[in-house]
Amino acid sequence: MSFPSIAQPELGAEGRRQGGAAATVADTVSLAERFQQDSERQERSRRRGRIALNLLGVALFLLAWEAIPHVFEWINPALFPPPSKVLEAAIPLIRSGELFGHIGMSLLRAISGFVIALVLGISVGVLTARIPLLQYVSEPVLHGFRSVPSLAVVPLAVLWFGIGEAPKVALIAWGAFFPIWITTFIGVRDTNVVYLRSAASLGAGRLQQLFLVVLPAALPFILAGVRQALAVSLVVLVAAELSGSTQGIAYMMSLGHQLFQVEIMFIGLVLLGVFGFLADRLFLLVTRKLFPWYHTVS
Structure with missing residues (x-):
């Protein structure tokens, strides 16, 4: 059953x-x-x-x-040549490879000076913001030098370093250093104290607070300074190459001025504008890849 x-x-x-x-x-x-x-x-x-x-x-x-x-x-078309004339003047320089030599040398100088400014600017900005004694001692000097235009340092750089590559890289680093330093300093200094106390209550040490709390909180300020420093590097590059150079975009423009070849000068202007735009786009691309959560204004 x-x-x-x-x-x-x-x-x-x-x-x-x-x-x-x-x-x-x-x-x-x-x-x-x-x-x-x-x-x-x-x-x-x-x-x-x-x-x-x-x-x-x-x-x-x-x-x-x-x-x-x-x-x-x-x-006067001779003083304001149209793009067709500028391109016509650029073709022989491209075929001979001379234009690429000028471009390569200018990029090498700009990148070298910018990297030096990036390392020094972030380091000094963090130190001066985190160590009050260092901030108060260096404040008048750094803010005083920040007000000195980079062009005013050109004669001294040539006098001290000669007409080689050192003064050009030093001038670019000088101009790009201050935007990175001041924005890093402000970002680190203004980190919310609540974040620091919360990290300390969880057992984070000073170094952990710096790398896990302070720098991420200051990142928008640092990136803004880096972006501004990219543009400043190209501006100072022109002044640096005009201080006794035999190669580079600004030297090519100066040579065109001496020979009254306005098309050559316009080639340099176009290249500087293109490099500025590409550097800014590259910065945005790298920022999105490294920090996908951070949205910067394009």
């Missing part, structure tokens, strides 16, 4: 509940994946639209530049 089982319907109901929960989780995961894919698709679409608008802006600028000497007859 067999008896009906009472547990089987209960187990069946439990199994159905588990299956329903698993289906709900799967639906949630699928919805999250679709949301992520839609977000990435929209971001790619915005990026393509932005690139298209950037290219359109460049094209409109070149068209206006080309048309100005033809529309306004009082403008």
Whole structure:
């Protein structure tokens, strides 16, 4: 004689509940994946639209530049050459490789000076913000030198270091140091004390607080200074190369001025503008890769 089982319907109901929960989780995961894919698709679409608008802006600028000497007859094309003339003057320099030599030397100087400024600026900014005695001792000197234009140091740099590569790199490092230092100093100094006390209550030492709390909190300030220093490096590069140089973009522009070849001078101006834009875009790309949670203004 067999008896009906009472547990089987209960187990069946439990199994159905588990299956329903698993289906709900799967639906949630699928919805999250679709949301992520839609977000990435929209971001790619915005990026393509932005690139298209950037290219359109460049094209409109070149068209206006080309048309100005033809529309306004009082403008002398020899003093304001259109892009076609500038490109015509650049082709022989490209074929001979001379232009790439000037570009390479200028980039080497700018990168060397910027790296030195980056290391010194962040180091001095952290030290002066974290050590009050060092801050009070160095404050009048650093703020005083920060007000001295980089161009005013050119004669002294040539006198001290000669006309080699040392004064050029030193001038670029001088100009790029102060934006990085002052923003690092402000960011580290203004770190919320609540963060430090919370880290200390969890057992974090001074070094752990510095690397895990202070520097991440000061990161927006530091990145702003680094971005500004990139532009300053190119500005000081021109002054540095004009102080006795035989190669470089600014030297090429100076040579064009002496030979009254205005097209050569415009080539240098265009290159400096392109390098400034590319350096800024590269900075934003590296920032997004290293700090995906940080969104900077483009």
